[in-house]
Amino acid sequence: MTPVPAVADADADDLLTLTASLVAVPSPSHREEALAGAIEERLRARAPGLSIERVGENVVARTDLGRERRVVLGGHLDTVPANGNETPRLDGEVLHGLGSADMKGGLAVLLRLAEQLTDAGSATRHDVTLAFYECEEVAEEHNGLRRLFDERANLLAGDFAVLLEPTDGRVEAGCQGTLHVRASFDGLRAHSARPWIGCNAIHEAAPVLARVAAHETDIVEVDGLPYRESLEVVWIEAGVANNVVPDACSFIVNRRFAPAYSIEQATAQVGALLEDADRVEVLNASPAAPPNLGHPLVAEFVDTLGVEVRPKLGWTDVARFAARGVPAVNFGPGDPELAHTAGELVTRQSIEGCYLALAGFLGVR
16 A cells, blocks of 8 residues: 655645545544644645634635735535545545545645745735635534634635535536425324324325425526426434324425525425425525626636536535625535545546646636
8 A cells, every 4th residue: 555644744746645645634523633733734834924823623824915806715624424435545546535535635735725825925816715624514503614704704704715625627606505394293192903093193294295205396597507406305203103103293304495595485485395284393594605607706717717617506615605795616626426435536637637727716826
């Protein structure tokens, strides 16, 4: 097996090996301290021209060149739990391992850019903020960007943001909103030998479940991009014993909605499907982010890269920036379909291509 150097020692010009060094530092959600420390140490040693701050397990590095506009580049430190793939394995031009695509390849690009920003100095077209943050893969209340916006919003101030989520070298504009709604149904408990005495809550829920299952979701066009929506039952709970008619049943629906809709509109649409439930409760909701393809910096980014633009099917942290009036896109190395899988991998070509595209946009080459 090819030996993997420590994060502090990896050569930034070899982005695949630098990514392997990041994969070698375990960082499942809520346990990012070691990786945050390694990244902070490397930035302080190799990017002395940047202002560097640590807030919890979040590390933010910024240039201060007095440019007219500031671009924020963000990447999350955490991974999902390991699935027998925690050890990085280099196989020629391919790196296998947990987080290689989602998104330690993106973190390697950010580290190399940090060093290039220091070297490029006055040649850079925009001021740049690099945000390395914790807990993207878990519940929203733990998200590092949320903490930074709540406690130190000035560190994330900017005119345009790029999240280095894996997009396979394409620009994924905006993102879908997401909504979880619980529908609850009441019955009356009875012995299953005498069900006519009671009322089966599962049976009460069945027509609504059938309605949800039969619902055909839309493809909604925004800025010329087709956002394919989804509506799925993702959890169901009922029953107390095999000989008891259940007196309660509930299920949770997850709606992914296009940026044409607000949270309120999406909630009302789901509510119409669930109108026969005894109770409907919104568990959580996150807004969609518009693609903003007409914004000057988004248009400049897309034109500079010259790559395919497609809608982001799913929710990402671009929505946090969009909610504050900052247009944002997803663009990073790695195939998103391999994220969270046991066979996760990233290629040298993908990481190098992402770096060259961002370096060209920023003017650091």
